[in-house]
Amino acid sequence: MELQIDHISKSYKDKRAVDDVSMTLTPGVWGLLGANGAGKTTLMRMIAGIMEPDAGQIRYDGLPIGTLKGRYREIFGYLPQEFGFYPEFTVKDYLEYAAALKGLPVGNTKRRIMELLEMLSLSDVYRKKIVRLSGGMKRRVGIAQALLNEPELLIMDEPTSGLDPGERVRFRNLLSEFARDRIVLISTHIVSDVEYIATRNAVMKDGRLIAEGTTEELVRLVDGKVWQCVIPAERLPEYERRLRIVNMRNESDGRVSVRYLAEGADALPAKSAAVADAEPAGAPPVRLPDEGNPLCGTSIPAAPRLEDLYLWLFPQDTAQDTAHDAAGEPVKMRINVYSAPGPKKGGRNA
Amino acid sequence: MRVFYLELKRIVKTRITWILLLSSLAMTLLMAWLPTTFVEVDGLKGLEAVRRLKELQEDTAGEVTPEKLKAALSAYQQCLKEYGAETANDLPDDVRTRHILPLTGVLHGVNEVYADPDTGIGPGLPNIDPAGLDDYYGDCRARLMSLMRMEQKDHPAARAEAVRLYEKVGTPYHFYPGFNTDALDYQILLGFVLTLFAAVIAAPVFSSDYQTGADDIQRCMRHGRMALGAAKTGAVLLICGAQFSVCMVLFILITDSLFGWETVKTSVQMLYSATMLADMTVLEIQWFTAGAGLLSLLATVSLTAFLSARIRTTAAALAAALFSCVLPVFVYFAAPASVGLWLRALIPSSGAAGVQASMLYTMLDYDFLNAASFAVWLPTAMVTAAAAELPLFAAAGVWSYIRHTL
Numbered sequence: 001m002e003l004q005i006d007h008i009s010k011s012y013k014d015k016r017a018v019d020d021v022s023m024t025l026t027p028g029v030w031g032l033l034g035a036n037g038a039g040k041t042t043l044m045r046m047i048a049g050i051m052e053p054d055a056g057q058i059r060y061d062g063l064p065i066g067t068l069k070g071r072y073r074e075i076f077g078y079l080p081q082e083f084g085f086y087p088e089f090t091v092k093d094y095l096e097y098a099a100a101l102k103g104l105p106v107g108n109t110k111r112r113i114m115e116l117l118e119m120l121s122l123s124d125v126y127r128k129k130i131v132r133l134s135g136g137m138k139r140r141v142g143i144a145q146a147l148l149n150e151p152e153l154l155i156m157d158e159p160t161s162g163l164d165p166g167e168r169v170r171f172r173n174l175l176s177e178f179a180r181d182r183i184v185l186i187s188t189h190i191v192s193d194v195e196y197i198a199t200r201n202a203v204m205k206d207g208r209l210i211a212e213g214t215t216e217e218l219v220r221l222v223d224g225k226v227w228q229c230v231i232p233a234e235r236l237p238e239y240e241r242r243l244r245i246v247n248m249r250n251e252s253d254g255r256v257s258v259r260y261l262a263e264g265a266d267a268l269p270a271k272s273a274a275v276a277d278a279e280p281a282g283a284p285p286v287r288l289p290d291e292g293n294p295l296c297g298t299s300i301p302a303a304p305r306l307e308d309l310y311l312w313l314f315p316q317d318t319a320q321d322t323a324h325d326a327a328g329e330p331v332k333m334r335i336n337v338y339s340a341p342g343p344k345k346g347g348r349n350a
Numbered sequence: 351m352r353v354f355y356l357e358l359k360r361i362v363k364t365r366i367t368w369i370l371l372l373s374s375l376a377m378t379l380l381m382a383w384l385p386t387t388f389v390e391v392d393g394l395k396g397l398e399a400v401r402r403l404k405e406l407q408e409d410t411a412g413e414v415t416p417e418k419l420k421a422a423l424s425a426y427q428q429c430l431k432e433y434g435a436e437t438a439n440d441l442p443d444d445v446r447t448r449h450i451l452p453l454t455g456v457l458h459g460v461n462e463v464y465a466d467p468d469t470g471i472g473p474g475l476p477n478i479d480p481a482g483l484d485d486y487y488g489d490c491r492a493r494l495m496s497l498m499r500m501e502q503k504d505h506p507a508a509r510a511e512a513v514r515l516y517e518k519v520g521t522p523y524h525f526y527p528g529f530n531t532d533a534l535d536y537q538i539l540l541g542f543v544l545t546l547f548a549a550v551i552a553a554p555v556f557s558s559d560y561q562t563g564a565d566d567i568q569r570c571m572r573h574g575r576m577a578l579g580a581a582k583t584g585a586v587l588l589i590c591g592a593q594f595s596v597c598m599v600l601f602i603l604i605t606d607s608l609f610g611w612e613t614v615k616t617s618v619q620m621l622y623s624a625t626m627l628a629d630m631t632v633l634e635i636q637w638f639t640a641g642a643g644l645l646s647l648l649a650t651v652s653l654t655a656f657l658s659a660r661i662r663t664t665a666a667a668l669a670a671a672l673f674s675c676v677l678p679v680f681v682y683f684a685a686p687a688s689v690g691l692w693l694r695a696l697i698p699s700s701g702a703a704g705v706q707a708s709m710l711y712t713m714l715d716y717d718f719l720n721a722a723s724f725a726v727w728l729p730t731a732m733v734t735a736a737a738a739e740l741p742l743f744a745a746a747g748v749w750s751y752i753r754h755t756l
Binding site for chain 2 (some may be wrong): 001010045070073074076080082083084085087088089093096097100101106146149
C-alpha cells in the first residue's frame with residue numbers, strides 16, 4: 001500500500017502553491033509540517049481529489065487516483081481544515097448522512113457510529129445539533145466522519161486545532177492505533193502532535209518539499225543549533241533583538257532562562273564542559289564570570305526537538321526573527337535540504 | 351436511494367424549508383378564500399353574493415345556443431327600451447339587478463364577436479340585431495380570422511394555426527353562473543409565489559455546501575459526486591414539486607367548493623375572449639394552468655440547482671434564482687415583441703411567473719413564435735421548452751457539481 005505523489009504542481013493566479021512535490025507515502029502516520037501558505041492544504045486537497053494538479057500525478061498502488069474514482073474514495077477519509085456541516089444536523093444525523101455517502105451498509109452504520117462516538121467521547125452529545133457544540137467537539141465530529149469507513153488512506157488537515165490537551169493526547173493515541181497498516185497524513189501547527197506519533201515527516205516551504213524523514217532524522221538538521229542560557233531579566237529586550245529565542249522562562253532570582261536557535265559558531269560562548277557537567281540535570285545553566293561582556297552570557301547546547309526545526313525553518317515574524325551583526329546589519333541563515341531555500345530571515349552573528 | 355432519502359430529509363429539516371412549506375399552505379388557504387370576498391351582487395357580498403348570482407342567472411345556465419343568445423339579447427334590449435335607457439348603466443339598480451344581470455353572463459362575448467373587423471371596437475349590445483345571431487359560432491370563427499389578420503398581419507402560418515386550434519374548440523359553449531375570474535388570477539399569483547419559494551429552497555442546494563466547506567468532505571466520499579449531485583437535484587425537485595402540487599390541488603378544491611362544482615363546467619370562452627383558442631372548461635384550465643405551472647416550476651428549480659452548482663455563495667445563487675423567476679415579467683413589459691416572445695418561451699419560469707406574463711394570460715392571447723413558414727402558439731412553446739429544460743438543467747447541474755473545483 002503506497003501513495004505516490006509524483007512531481008505535483010499547482011498554481012493560483014499569482015502564486016505557485018505547490019511546486020514540483022514528489023514523495024511516497026507508506027503505512028504509518030506522516031506529519032506534514034509547514035508555515036501558513038506553505039502549500040500543505042493545497043497538497044492535501046489534491047491528494048483528496050477535490051483539486052486537480054496543474055502538473056504531475058498522484059497514484060495509489062500504482063494507479064492514478066483520477067482513474068480509480070469511486071474505488072479511491074471508498075478507501076479514503078478526509079478532514080479538511082474547515083469542517084463544514086449542515087447547521088440543522090445533529091451529530092447522529094450528520095454521521096448517518098456521512099455513512100450513507102461513504103456507502104457503509106445500513107446494518108453496520110449504527111454499530112460503527114456508536115464505536116466512534118465512544119472512542120471520541122461524543123456519546124453524550126449524540127442527539128445535539130453540531131452547531132451548538134464546542135469547537136473541540138465539532139472537530140471530533142469531523143474526525144469521526146473521516147474514520148467512519150475505516151479508510152486505508154486518511155488525510156487530516158489540522159485535526160487537533162481546537163482540541164484541549166487531554167483530547168489531543170486521546171486523539172494521538174487513537175491515530176497511532178488506527179495507523180497500523182494504513183496511511184495517515186496529518187498537517188498541524190502543533191508540532192508536538194506529530195513529534196509523538198509520526199513515523200515520518202515531510203516539511204513544506206513556499207510550495208516545495210524541503211525535507212522528509214523520521215523525527216530523529218529531521219531533528220538532526222538542527223543539531224548544534226539549539227542553545228540555552230540564563231540572562232539578566234533587564235537585558236531581555238536586548239537579547240530578543242539579537243537572538244532567535246524560541247522559549248523563555250523567568251527564574252526565581254530575577255534572571256531569565258532562554259532557549260534560542262543559532263548556528264554553532266554564532267552562539268553565545270559556551271561554558272566549559274567541566275562546569276556543565278557539574279550542574280544537576282535539568283537545572284538552568286549558571287552564569288560565568290564573564291557576564292560583563294554583553295555578547296557573551298553563558299550558553300550550553302540543548303537537545304533539539306521537532307519544534308526547534310520548525311522554528312528554524314519557519315522563523316516567526318517577530319523582532320527576534322532578524323538577528324543583526326555587530327554593525328547592526330541583518331544576517332541571513334540558510335538550510336539546504338532537497339536544495340530548497342532556507343529561512344528568509346533570522347539568525348545572528350555574535 | 352438511501353442517499354436520496356437522507357438528502358430529502360436534510361432539506362426538509364432545514365428551517366427555511368419548513369417555514370416556506372408552512373407559509374405556502376397558509377397562502378394557499380388565504381388565496382383560495384379571498385376571491386369569494388370580491389363578489390358583490392344585489393347588496394350582498396362574498397358567498398351569499400355568489401349564491402344570489404347563481405339564482406339570478408340560473409335560467410341561462412347550460413348550453414349557449416344561438417336561440418338562447420337571441421332570446422337573451424332581445425330581453426336585454428326590451429328592458430332598455432321599456433325604461434328608455436341607452437345603456438344598462440342608465441337603469442335603476444334594482445331593475446338592472448332583476449332584468450339585466452340575469453342576462454349578462456350568457457351574453458358575455460356577443461359584443462366582442464360582432465366588433466368592427468377593422469377597428470376591433472364592439473358595437474354595444476343595444477346595437478346588435480338579435481336576428482343576426484343565427485350563426486353565432488360561424489361569426490365567432492369570422493371574428494377570430496379578422497382578429498388574426500390584425501394581430502398576425504405578416505404571418506399567414508400563425509393565422510392558419512390559430513384557425514386550426516379554434517376548429518378544435520367545442521361548440522356550443524357552456525355557461526354555468528357563479529364563477530369569478532379573480533379565482534384564476536389568484537391561482538396564477540399563488541403559482542408565482544410558490545415558484546419564488548421554490549427558488550429560495552433550491553438556491554442553496556449546492557452553493558451552501560461550497561460556502562460552508564461541507565462539499566470538501568462530501569466529494570471525497572464514495573457516493574459524494576454523481577449520486578449525491580443527483581440526489582440533491584432530485585430531492586429539491588421532489589420537495590418543490592410536491593409543495594406546488596399539494597398547494598394547487600388544495601387551492602382548486604377549495605375554490606371550486608366555494609364557487610360550486612357546476613360553475614367550473616363553464617367554457618373558458620364564456621369568461622374570457624369568445625374566440626379563445628383553448629378548448630377547455632374552467633376546471634380544465636385550472637388543472638392545465640396548475641400542470642403547466644408545475645412543469646415551469648420544476649424547470650425553474652432545475653435551473654436554480656444548476657446555478658447553485660455553478661455559484662460559490664448562497665447569496666449569489668439566491669439572487670440569480672430570484673432574478674430568473676421575475677425575468678419573464680421584465681421581458682413581458684420591456685423586451686421588443688419579437689425577441690420577447692422567444693425569451694418568454696425559453697425562460698423556464700415563464701409558465702409560472704407574474705400575472706400578465708403567466709401561462710393563463712398567454713393562453714388568452716394570440717401570440718405565436720414565427721419562423722419562416724412555421725408558427726407555434728406561445729403557450730405550446732412554453733410548455734415544450736419547460737419540458738425540455740427540466741432534464742437538461744438537472745443534468746447540467748449534476749455535471750457542474752461533479753466537475754466543480756475551487
